[in-house]
Structure formats: structure tokens, C-alpha cells
Amino acid sequence: MTADVQGILRQTRLLSSVPAGDLAAVAAASRLRTFRRGQVVFTRGDPGGTLIVVVTGRVKVVVRSADGGELTLTVVHPGETIGDVSVADGGPRSADAETLDQCQLLLVPREAIQDICAREPAAALALADSVAASLRRLTEAASDLVFLDLPRRVAKVLLSLPRDGDGTIRPGLRQEDLAHQVGSTRQSVNAALSGFQRRGWIEVRDRTVTVKHVSALDRFAGQ
Known part of the structure; x- marks a missing residue:
């Protein structure tokens, strides 16, 4: 021990x-x-x-x-x-x-x-x-x-989380937990994630989020 x-x-x-x-x-x-x-x-x-x-x-x-x-x-x-x-x-x-x-x-x-x-x-x-x-x-x-809108705050958190080689965030990510990290509601976070997915930057399946285009998300977040 x-x-x-x-x-x-x-x-x-x-x-x-x-x-x-x-x-x-x-x-x-x-x-x-x-x-x-x-x-x-x-x-x-x-x-x-x-x-x-x-x-x-x-x-x-x-x-x-x-x-x-x-x-x-x-x-x-x-x-x-x-x-x-x-x-x-x-x-x-x-x-x-x-x-x-x-x-x-x-x-x-x-x-x-x-x-x-x-x-x-x-x-x-x-x-x-x-x-x-x-x-x-x-x-x-x-x-x-204070200075970033919600989608950019969501982008920064996604980029900060541990990812597999294929970009999948591990372990699974609950939208409620993500909302608590960015100071917003689950519904607003869901809208931000949907916007990223439409652009092809991420893929969302159940509680699994895969970052497909790190550079695009990074530019959007202003990092």
C-alpha cells in the first residue's frame, strides 16, 4: 500500500x-x-x-x-x-x-x-x-x-478536454456538465454544439463529441 x-x-x-x-x-x-x-x-x-x-x-x-x-x-x-x-x-x-x-x-x-x-x-x-x-x-x-460569447466559450472548453487520437473527447461529455463549465444552460449549449456540427467542426453522437477540425474551432475561439 x-x-x-x-x-x-x-x-x-x-x-x-x-x-x-x-x-x-x-x-x-x-x-x-x-x-x-x-x-x-x-x-x-x-x-x-x-x-x-x-x-x-x-x-x-x-x-x-x-x-x-x-x-x-x-x-x-x-x-x-x-x-x-x-x-x-x-x-x-x-x-x-x-x-x-x-x-x-x-x-x-x-x-x-x-x-x-x-x-x-x-x-x-x-x-x-x-x-x-x-x-x-x-x-x-x-x-x-465577460468578454466571450457562449459559442466561443463552448469552443474553448471543447479544445481543453482530453481527446483520443481521432479527436473523440473521453470520457463522454454530458451537455449539462458542459453548461456548468461555460456558465449557461443545457439548451444554449446544445444550440452551440449543433452550430459547430453543421459547420463540420465536430460530430455529436449521444454523449460522445468528436472534434473533427481542431484548427477551425481554434480560430473561432480566438486562441
Whole structure:
């Protein structure tokens, strides 16, 4: 178990360069948990006492309005982490996290990460880089919501998602989830996808979206 956990930790940007002995100590303090699909991992305001490493599955990080509106800030994939900001400043969770699939998540105590960062400059720099990347991502997302129309926001999200060699986005993409990522409704997202399909840029079959012409979609999105 410990060897497997060390391998998981070694694959993260934050701990990739940590000496083996220190990594073993972090692994011993961590715990692996399984979450079912649609399960809440944490909610806004919860204590931010752990760094979460996604081992399998995907986790969405969202903010919700009082009337039930939802905006997905990011979708976290295997090998990526959640909670870097709380690890850095000790503050509470600033959003909700919910699983999109059955997931295995590794929970690493904040104290273990702080101890490593205090002794290993490379780890401290990696944590700072991770927090900076989160800030840049949120700044770009806020800019897109204000300055880009909905079809262009949809195009940018499609281009950002993992694709097979033939351009198929994996795993399947629910239009409701896509709507939460672009701050709109399922109906409006469906209209945007239909427009892309008429142009021959994508192909939509059930929950499967295949990007056929990356360059055209890229030019449209203005990237």
C-alpha cells in the first residue's frame, strides 16, 4: 500500500522531486479513499486541512448560487491535485468539490506538505507555482465569461478536454456538465454544439463529441 501511495505522490508536480525518505513519510500520513459518482468531497467553508490527489476518475470544483445556479471552475483529472490554496494559506475551502465518476482520492494532511515545503525549496516553489496557476486559470475564466460569447466559450472548453487520437473527447461529455463549465444552460449549449456540427467542426453522437477540425474551432475561439 505504501509503495503504491508513494508512486501516486511521485507523479504529482508538487512532490515529484521530494527525496524518497520524505516521500515515504508523507505516504504514511496519507489515506486512500473511494468515492462513488456524484458524491460530495467537500463543500465551501469546510476546513482545508488536506491536499487531495485524484488517483482515478474526475472531480469537478464548483461554486453555487443561493438559487441553485452552478458554475464549474475546473475539472480535475488523475494525477492532479485539489486544495493547493488551502494548503498554502490554511484557509477554508472556497468552493464545492463533487465526483463526476467513481473516484479514488488520496488525502494528504496539510501539515505533511507544509513540513516538506519548509525543508525542500523545490516543493515550496512547486506549491507556489500551483497556486499561481490556479489564479491564472480563474482570471482567464472570469475574462471569458465577460468578454466571450457562449459559442466561443463552448469552443474553448471543447479544445481543453482530453481527446483520443481521432479527436473523440473521453470520457463522454454530458451537455449539462458542459453548461456548468461555460456558465449557461443545457439548451444554449446544445444550440452551440449543433452550430459547430453543421459547420463540420465536430460530430455529436449521444454523449460522445468528436472534434473533427481542431484548427477551425481554434480560430473561432480566438486562441
